[in-house]
Amino acid sequence: MHDAAVVGGGPAGTIAAGLLARDHDVVVLEEHAVSGLPVQCAGLLTKDAVDMCGVTPDILNRIAGADVIFPGGGRFEARFDNTKVMLVDRADLDGKLAEKAIDNGAEIRYGVKCSGIRLSENGASAVTNCGEISSRLIIGADGHSSVVAASLGGNPPKEYIYGIGADVRHRPEHDDVMVLRVGSEFAPGFFSWEIPYGDMVRVGLCIKGRTGSTPSDHLKKLMKASGINGGDVVSKYSGKIPLGGRPKTFGERTLLIGDAAGQVKPVSGGGLYPINKAAPILAETARESLCENDLSSKNLSKYEKRWKKEIGKELSRGYRIRKMYTNLSDKDLDKIFRIIDRDDMRSVLGRIDLDRPSSVAFPMLRNPGVGIRFLPIIMRAVI
Numbered sequence: 363m364h365d366a367a368v369v370g371g372g373p374a375g376t377i378a379a380g381l382l383a384r385d386h387d388v389v390v391l392e393e394h395a396v397s398g399l400p401v402q403c404a405g406l407l408t409k410d411a412v413d414m415c416g417v418t419p420d421i422l423n424r425i426a427g428a429d430v431i432f433p434g435g436g437r438f439e440a441r442f443d444n445t446k447v448m449l450v451d452r453a454d455l456d457g458k459l460a461e462k463a464i465d466n467g468a469e470i471r472y473g474v475k476c477s478g479i480r481l482s483e484n485g486a487s488a489v490t491n492c493g494e495i496s497s498r499l500i501i502g503a504d505g506h507s508s509v510v511a512a513s514l515g516g517n518p519p520k521e522y523i524y525g526i527g528a529d530v531r532h533r534p535e536h537d538d539v540m541v542l543r544v545g546s547e548f549a550p551g552f553f554s555w556e557i558p559y560g561d562m563v564r565v566g567l568c569i570k571g572r573t574g575s576t577p578s579d580h581l582k583k584l585m586k587a588s589g590i591n592g593g594d595v596v597s598k599y600s601g602k603i604p605l606g607g608r609p610k611t612f613g614e615r616t617l618l619i620g621d622a623a624g625q626v627k628p629v630s631g632g633g634l635y636p637i638n639k640a641a642p643i644l645a646e647t648a649r650e651s652l653c654e655n656d657l658s659s660k661n662l663s664k665y666e667k668r669w670k671k672e673i674g675k676e677l678s679r680g681y682r683i684r685k686m687y688t689n690l691s692d693k694d695l696d697k698i699f700r701i702i703d704r705d706d707m708r709s710v711l712g713r714i715d716l717d718r719p720s721s722v723a724f725p726m727l728r729n730p731g732v733g734i735r736f737l738p739i740i741m742r743a744v745i
């Protein structure tokens with residue numbers, strides 16, 4: 363019997379497995395033939411998130427700014443330090459994380475799909491296409507539609523958003539400035555992105571559920587508006603992102619991490635930063651509980667307390683900002699553009715930490731010329 367079976371060989375699974383495998387017997391079960399494919403990610407990461415991964419992925423570009431385009435056509439140009447935000451090759455990153463986990467002693471079994479979890483008094487089994495795999499602890503790192511999270515019963519995330527993206531041969535306007543669009547035409551309930559790298563642009567968007575149109579409809583509109591030819595698409599991907607967290611991220615002999623736990627930044631949809639924050643906490647809790655031989659739900663509940671202490675506040679603040687954002691009409695967004703289109707706001711937003719976006723909300727609202735004008739819009743969005 364293994365000490366831990368990790369379901370899912372994406373970044374959450376391999377980072378957690380790599381940390382725990384230093385002193386425990388850990389097996390990772392991944393349904394695909396390799397880690398990292400198919401890609402379901404734009405690959406936009408902060409330097410902090412990349413550094414925390416502890417591997418060096420291929421960097422496709424360093425990003426020095428964002429032009430945010432509002433529904434009425436207003437363009438807000440924010441510029442930031444180009445060493446802090448990068449576009450990485452996600453397949454390469456995931457592959458390197460898997461190699462690191464193996465170097466640390468984890469075993470990764472590819473082509474193994476888990477369909478459920480069976481608990482017994484002495485252990486747990488992952489039920490798979492290759493038979494039952496027994497372990498003392500199950501770690502659910504199986505992404506947005508986690509079978510392990512479902513095994514805890516009635517445990518959906520607050521919300522899913524639906525994303526689509528494509529890499530297209532297209533000469534961008536700027537070499538290192540991305541374009542983000544807000545509003546109902548291109549990305550209702552979220553935003554779209556056009557991120558340059560060399561002679562290519564990574565274009566994509568997410569939409570909230572039940573808008574009456576599909577991500578693909580919006581991608582066609584977006585490519586038309588930005589002069590991108592559909593015939594030059596080199597690769598395409600799609601996926602969904604769980605937002606707002608899951609009610610429970612632990613259970614009897616079970617811990618959840620990453621998308622499976624709903625640990626995603628609600629404002630940007632980024633999952634890599636929260637994974638890197640949660641993984642050492644998960645490994646520490648698993649290590650303690652395995653040594654104490656107490657894998658009860660009660661004992662494992664300390665994982666949730668600990669990761670929430672570290673990133674829970676930022677994730678819940680981010681979700682509150684998101685709820686307000688989704689209540690804004692296109693007209694409200696254009697009003698916001700008129701309020702923030704000033705040099706002092708450009709400099710505040712240029713200092714944004716994309717891993718903690720709520721940190722700029724207060725400096726913005728405290729600005730005497732800005733906060734008071736935001737009030738009616740915010741009131742409408744929260745009521």
Ligand SMILES: Cc1cc2nc3c(=O)[nH]c(=O)nc-3n(C[C@H](O)[C@H](O)[C@H](O)COP(=O)(O)OP(=O)(O)OC[C@H]3O[C@@H](n4cnc5c(N)ncnc54)[C@H](O)[C@@H]3O)c2cc1C
Pocket residue numbers: 369370371372373374375391392393394397398402403404405406407474475476477503504505506508509525526527566567600601602603619620621622626631632633634635637
């Ligand atoms: C369109 C889009 C754009 C995004 N852009 C960004 C971005 O720019 N920056 C960022 O930080 N994040 C981004 N994200 C989010 C990010 O991709 C995820 O948060 C991250 O991949 C979560 O990692 P994970 O390991 O938890 O899950 P995943 O990466 O989904 O890995 C889960 C793994 O488990 C495997 N698996 C699933 N079910 C089973 C099963 N039953 N049995 C065995 N194996 C299984 C899957 O094959 C997969 O390999 C984006 C997401 C989408 C959809």
